[in-house]
Amino acid sequence: MFLLDSAWALPIAGVLIGTVVGYVARRYHFCTMSALERHWFAGDSTGLRSWALAGAVALVLTQIMQALGWINISQSFYLTEPLPVAGAIIGGIMFGFGMALVGTCGFGAIIRLGGGSMRALVVLTGIALAALAAQRGLLGHVRVGLLDRFSIDLGSVGGQSLGALLSHYTGLDLTLATAAVVAAALFFWIFRDPRFRTDREKLVSGVVIGAGIAGGWVVTSTYSGRLFQPVQIEAGSFVMPLGDAMLQIITVTGTLPDYGVGLVAGVLIGATLRAWRSRDMRWEACDDARELSRHLVGAFLMGTGGVFALGCTIGQGVSAVSVMALSAPLALAGIAFGARMGLAYLLEGTPFAFMRRHGRHSQPAE
Numbered sequence: 001m002f003l004l005d006s007a008w009a010l011p012i013a014g015v016l017i018g019t020v021v022g023y024v025a026r027r028y029h030f031c032t033m034s035a036l037e038r039h040w041f042a043g044d045s046t047g048l049r050s051w052a053l054a055g056a057v058a059l060v061l062t063q064i065m066q067a068l069g070w071i072n073i074s075q076s077f078y079l080t081e082p083l084p085v086a087g088a089i090i091g092g093i094m095f096g097f098g099m100a101l102v103g104t105c106g107f108g109a110i111i112r113l114g115g116g117s118m119r120a121l122v123v124l125t126g127i128a129l130a131a132l133a134a135q136r137g138l139l140g141h142v143r144v145g146l147l148d149r150f151s152i153d154l155g156s157v158g159g160q161s162l163g164a165l166l167s168h169y170t171g172l173d174l175t176l177a178t179a180a181v182v183a184a185a186l187f188f189w190i191f192r193d194p195r196f197r198t199d200r201e202k203l204v205s206g207v208v209i210g211a212g213i214a215g216g217w218v219v220t221s222t223y224s225g226r227l228f229q230p231v232q233i234e235a236g237s238f239v240m241p242l243g244d245a246m247l248q249i250i251t252v253t254g255t256l257p258d259y260g261v262g263l264v265a266g267v268l269i270g271a272t273l274r275a276w277r278s279r280d281m282r283w284e285a286c287d288d289a290r291e292l293s294r295h296l297v298g299a300f301l302m303g304t305g306g307v308f309a310l311g312c313t314i315g316q317g318v319s320a321v322s323v324m325a326l327s328a329p330l331a332l333a334g335i336a337f338g339a340r341m342g343l344a345y346l347l348e349g350t351p352f353a354f355m356r357r358h359g360r361h362s363q364p365a366e
Helices: 009-027 032-041 046-067 085-102 106-113 119-138 138-150 162-170 176-191 200-224 240-250 260-276 289-308 315-322 327-348 353-362
Strands: none
Touching: 009 106, 009 200, 009 260, 032 046, 032 085, 032 106, 032 327, 046 176, 046 200, 046 315, 085 138, 085 162, 085 289, 085 327, 106 260, 119 138, 119 240, 119 289, 138 162, 138 289, 162 176, 200 260, 200 315, 240 289, 315 327, 327 353
């Protein structure tokens, strides 16, 4: 009973949920960058549909619990005014480009570290340092001075949630109805592919990760009204929590780890357990200085862009989707565009090669 009323309950819950999520993600090879790459170059969208399934499951569970009064997500930073329009787009592009340079996102880097990848450790360290600089350091001045001025305050028209916005303009409470329509559209696209419907691994990973994110809302929302201290309402992101985890490791902050730090630790534990159980653990390092520099640059772009965009492929791609935040489609479009530019740079030497090629193919024949 004492533990349930202790601030330690937050990071412990994060560890427990993260362990399940990390184990499943490594077991079933859940990777957003790989999903995008296979969709663009191999015509295989099963990985992309698994990522979308995680968002759809999180959306359904979150909105049902919100409607029943079990959780309160109104104070989530995804819904806190103002809407960071420029930050979501530019930050998303930066994150996507960095993700392509590295070959995975922050979440995927934790999964790789669980198997012994020292390259992933370099990436995670770089993301953590860049995130701290963008949130609280020198790059934070850039964010406030250049990007925040293009934010839009939607508080007078209902807020940043799509459901709240439609409810404001119609005068009806359409939050749950909007969630149902969005979820139905997502499920229709996800399950229209017969290959995905028979791919048990992709189905399981999407459902478990989506449920894990929804579980984060339950934990943080519950303890925000139970503890005598501020609790950040969050579900799952792997940019700023990496910076917070680094501070907890190397400094005495005077505060206990929060849910996000516990989730990061749990994902690493789960991925390590799976790698150990499957005998898939091996030390890996960068092959040369060129690869190391590419990983460092990619980590910097992901850490900085992730803070600018208020999330990553999990933060905006699943957590923000679950609350129908308007920043989600902006950031996700930026991430996809940035990743495509990054792949074009790696494969063809220029980030805009795919755009020029598309333009030539789209011209009518003479």
